[in-house]
Amino acid sequence: MDLRDLIVTPLVIVLVYISAYLLRGRVTDGITRRYFIPALTCKIIGALALGILYQFYYGGGDTFNFHTHGSRHIWEAFWDSPEKGLKLMFSDGTDYRGIYEYARRIPFFRDPTSYTVIRLAAFFDLFTFSAYSATAVLFSVISFIGLWMLFQSFYEIMPERHKYIAAATLFIPSVVFWGSGLLKDTITLACLGMATFCVKRLFLDRRVRVSYGLLLLVSLYGMFLIKKYILINYLPAAILWIYTANLAHIRSMVFKILLFPFISALVVVAGYYAVQQVSKDDPRYALNKLSNTAKVTAYDIAYQTGRDAGSTYTLGELDGSFGSMIKLAPQAVNVSLFRPYLWEVRNPLMLMSAMEAMILLALTLYVLRARWTRILSVLTNPHVVFCLVFSITFAFAVGVSTFNFGTLSRYKIPSLPFYTLALIQLYFLKSPSTVEEFERTE
Incomplete structure (x- = not known):
């Protein structure tokens, strides 16, 4: 951050709020209107706070x-030559002709996933004069748009529970903080929200x-370019x-029972095919290589690239086999959703994660205890x-491959x-014993 941040960033923020106030009436109603500006404000604060953390703490x-x-x-x-700038923007990371003097100073020039984020940041830089904070604010706006679309999707399903839906999609502290700045996670989070909105609308x-x-194609392609493993987890869940x-709209119970095996097989085949297509350009994410990729990633993050990011943890031995990875599934889901525990805290950032995980665990136990008699029926929704x-498959994927x-x-x-969102629905949704009851939940 430098002087240009102090000059440009306030101007960008003012323009963002003016745009937000002009657009709010088109994307909100009398109920959701109250969440729009506060949620946007949280994202902007999160983006600025993330930059301060990385500069002064890390x-x-x-x-x-x-x-x-x-x-x-x-x-x-x-600024030196628009032609060179455009060549850098659209470079595939292999051709240095005419741009070597710039490309050699970019550590991620040959890393396609990271360079995708750099391209987007460079596009925003053209309007912010390369002021870090201003560009980060624009990243937070992209994330806000995606999460607002996610909020809108589930608000339409349970409009009477708008407060809970807003809390789950717009105001979770770690999502606000880590999903707002100039990072890969900000863009992939936005893509998830946009994809979910479009899947609901279309299908x-x-x-x-x-x-x-x-928009669905763009959001799926964004996940593909930046973090393939998110797409690998998302596609089968969306197809399901x-x-x-x-x-659920088929009235005949007999026909449902007869059709269910075929639908299940179709979902499995479609999910398998989707994963195969996603992994075609990157053999690390092929089904027969996922376990070894998880092992390599876990130990790299724990002891090399992520060793300074916080305390390491271990779930057990990963030997690169699919069996060893599946065996750790319960622990991996637990560590992603409910850890670190309070006694595992080693620094202030871990305390924030631990408090959030403790609340999530308490909510899970409360929902299971309060609604255990009808959990199975609601699980058909x-x-x-x-x-x-x-959420469960993704929690497993990151928990078993991070170790930090x-x-x-x-x-x-x-x-x-x-x-x-799953907890909210498990607690509030009624058991849809008929098609009409299910349709009323929509």
């Missing part, structure tokens, strides 16, 4: 490398529009959501199935809104 890190050692060099190239509400289709929601399948509480607190944020 003394560097990903957000610093993406901007100061990434997008700023592209911005400088644009559940049957409101077919070209804009929804294009679509099929179970449409299955398509929206509950979707939220649980994605500091890094995990950032990586796990996509699972938290969906898991909390």
